[in-house]
């Protein structure tokens with residue numbers, strides 16, 4: 001065992017461990033001898049970098065980036081400078097990083113460069129369920145697709161080898177299911193890749209039109225060689241079964257097929273792109289009927305059709321949502337391959353729906369109370385606060401993708417059709433990620449909007465990571481802290497006010513004044529997230545039932561600690577506060593018109 005800073009241990013080679021997919025990706029990056037790893041958090045990918053941060057810093061430098069493009073650029077720079085480098089992101093993160101990836105594909109690498117991109121079939125915690133394989137095809141780079149944690153480790157290591165051998169960035173595609181489930185893994189040694197240094201090669205390293213014209217044919221030629229490599233038995237594994245049916249599958253879908261149809265002949269693809277044409281043709285020839293079982297888009301199915309191979313797939317399986325053994329079974333039943341099973345006995349359970357809510361004491365609640373009170377047209381953004389779009393706050397009118405709020409607000413303002421005050425709301429991490437260019441744009445183009453930055457000093461949505469305005473690195477070391485107020489002023493915003501998110505009156509007045517200002521005005525609503533670390537202001541509050549008129553003012557905060565009493569008093573349900581859930585933030589006290597919410601007897605809340 002080797003000690004790492006902030007880490008408990010680095011498990012030895014040869015050990016067998018139960019690992020989450022994301023831990024295995026981290027281990028694979030470390031075992032491959034990578035020296036630089038960088039990411040912007042995003043579910044389901046976040047734990048990869050968090051986990052790498054537990055390996056010795058002298059082995060691998062792990063850091064949070066301000067966004068995915070910056071992360072990829074740092075990794076590209078490290079690879080150009082001669083060390084293996086990795087970046088990890090969620091699927092939509094690749095949209096942000098794609099500008100660099102498209103050119104990097106032409107340039108190739110020096111040392112190995114690997115992108116771990118985690119898709120989210122079923123949209124557990126994302127804004128869409130795009131299929132990263134399509135990006136791989138567009139960028140003409142290889143995509144590897146593991147099925148379990150062992151393959152996550154092994155294929156990550158292999159990805160670095162492929163990257164160097166074929167001079168290309170490599171994508172390893174994961175999904176929520178793989179990233180967040182655990183399976184056994186045999187650990188390996190950390191390899192020592194050959195030492196390299198920066199190679200002076202302008203045609204290769206500088207993306208100029210004249211150079212790109214030379215490089216593009218090489219990319220196409222590389223694609224053909226990679227397709228042949230993808231057909232090798234290690235990456236296109238045939239598992240001979242009985243009968244004339246052949247299933248082509250990959251990723252998590254492979255494990256479901258094995259569960260519901262263990263006797264079928266299977267072609268398991270470890271590297272679906274570039275297309276393993278030879279392996280697909282040979283497999284098709286060896287069976288009577290081919291069905292492709294792939295999550296999301298029919299990438300393999302359509303490619304096989306284009307090769308003129310007889311194939312079925314999405315006629316039986318959906319293009320949306322996450323697969324499961326039940327879904328795969330249902331598809332195979334529809335294809336007439338499996339007999340219908342007797343109806344499952346439904347359990348007599350009717351679980352209460354639990355929609356996601358803001359936490360008790362969440363500092364974002366007051367900001368959206370202020371928005372409602374102002375009757376503002378609110379362009380939202382992506383973070384915990386997107387939940388304010390739901391009842392009872394219902395205070396966000398639109399939200400597209402990270403960093404879009406300010407641009408959307410400016411567009412609404414320029415349309416000239418809106419009579420309400422126009423406000424963009426976004427969190428501190430989102431502002432740093434992609435909110436700065438649109439703020440500069442709004443000032444430059446004299447948009448008449450207000451910008452409300454919800455500064456809770458963390459990336460709460462993905463579990464409380466640090467960023468450039470927290471003053472701490474990924475490994476928790478102190479570093480420069482970006483001053484958001486100064487940053488906002490530097491873009492040219494002259495009207496800026498910073499208020500405590502827990503002071504509803506001050507927040508409301510600041511937002512009202514901002515909306516009355518002509519031009520871009522900014523309010524920083526400032527209060528650390530209650531969960532990072534848990535900050536309990538004081539003992540909980542309670543309601544004096546006699547004074548409660550059930551007016552719902554406190555209910556509208558959407559605080560999960562506030563609910564109706566079960567019993568009826570004076571002819572109505574009254575409000576009660578769960579003393580375990582209450583964080584003592586006092587927001588409900590501030591909005592109660594009857595003044596009937598008090599600190600509990602042993603408390604000292606004011």
Ligand SMILES: Cc1ncc(C[n+]2csc(CCOP(=O)(O)OP(=O)(O)O)c2C)c(N)n1
Nearest residue numbers: 042093382383384427428429430459460461
């Ligand atoms: C391009 C992209 N990258 C990452 C994510 C994952 N993600 C969603 S919101 C968010 C940031 C939230 O932080 P912040 O804006 O500070 O708001 P908070 O959740 O702390 O309230 C992240 C990283 C995403 N949805 N899209």
